[in-house]
Amino acid sequence: MGAFAVRRHGLQRPGSPLQLILLVVVSSDSVVFGSIYVPCIEDPTLQFCVAAGYGILVVALLVAGFYTAAKDPSHPDAHKPKEDKVNATEGRKLGLPMCYSCGVYQEWRTEHCNDCNRCVQGFDHHCIWLNNCVGKANYRAFWSAMVLACLMLGTVVATSVGLLIESIVRSDVQAHLLHERLAGAPKELLPIFATLMLIINAPFCFLIVTLTLFHIALVWNRITTLEYIQLHNAYDRALDANSALPRIVDESGRAGKQFRPFPRSIDWVVFRPRRKKKKAGKISPAPEKKHTAQAKTTPAPLKDPAATALKSASEGTIGGFEDLGKAAKGEELTPPADPPSHPRFQCGAEGLDSKDVAKLLLTKIYQIETSKEPKPSSPPESQ
DSSP states (O other): OOTTOOOOSTTSSSOOHHHHHHHHHHHHHHHHIIIIIGGGOOOHHHHHHHHHHHHHHHHHHHHHHHHHHHSOOBOTTTTSOGGGOSSHHHHHHHTOOEETTTTEEOOTTOEEETTTTEEETTOOEEETTTTEEEOTTTHHHHHHHHHHHHHHHHHHHHHHHHHHHHHHHTHHHHHHHHHHHSTTOOTTHHHHHHHHHHHHHHHHHHHHHHHHHHHHHHHHHTOOHHHHHHHHHHHHHHHHHTOOOOEEEOTTSOEEEEOOOOOHHHHGGGTOOOOOOOOOOOOOOOOOOOHHHHHHHSOOOOOOHHHHHHHHHHHTOSTTOHHHHHHHHTOOOOOOOOOOOOGGGGGOSTTOOHHHHHHHHHHHHHHHHHHOOOOOOOOOOOO
């Protein structure tokens, strides 16, 4: 499938490796359970009930999983030509956001899936195990598949534990059953397979049970998986900024109850990064100052050339600029020579040497002094 091709369902090529893993686990469990576990059950009635119940669970799980993967949960207008889209006029009137990839005006909970490159109505999440999106069209089938997977894996794990304990406590009885019902089977066959089945199925059982509890909490709060992740990110930002916590919004846009994250033991299945709490620690002492090294590395402060020139002129230390010294002392000035024509004068006094700045100051001071007019004397006030 190309980079921008649209995936209509989970059975479309290329497939996902996780789909193959699921098929291998279900098929291997069924073979081992039917060929080894069921014959080792001593009671015929219990043997029939366990075999029939497990077979029904496997068939129902395959049907629900196949339906969830094969169902197209796309928005009704996602695959239609532009002129045949139903909600185009209504979406423009309501001011709904538009997906420019699909040309669909997105109603409430309609999202574009980047993995499938399509808009999904009632989007919940993209299931990597089924290689398909879970939305409004297949969410109930997804729920059925989760519950059936919990029951099937729970049956395998419970039966493995029971037969493993029985093979240790009643090893003679189990060895007789294996010899009678599985001709030529060694007595170590049951403990080995029970241990292997327990190691393989226990992690999957824990994962699917946690996922089911997570979706039960979602349904209880009337939110989707995507909305939970967005609300949790807003919750973390609100805690960091010490602002108001987010609230759950319904279809009408009305804010409902305040959002609270689920326990970490449940929401880890969405692989969402958790906000790290800042721990207050001890303040480390300030490092000791090394005066010798600092004196070597610290550059000398820059001197103001204008102040240096004025001070040097008043002290008579700049040769040829006695008039500037007179101006600094308040004495009478003589007309100065032309100031130095230097392009750096346009940028101020930064970077000029003391003599250039002295010439510039002398010119400015003389212009100010000569422009002053004597003030007329005010007539004496009459007594």
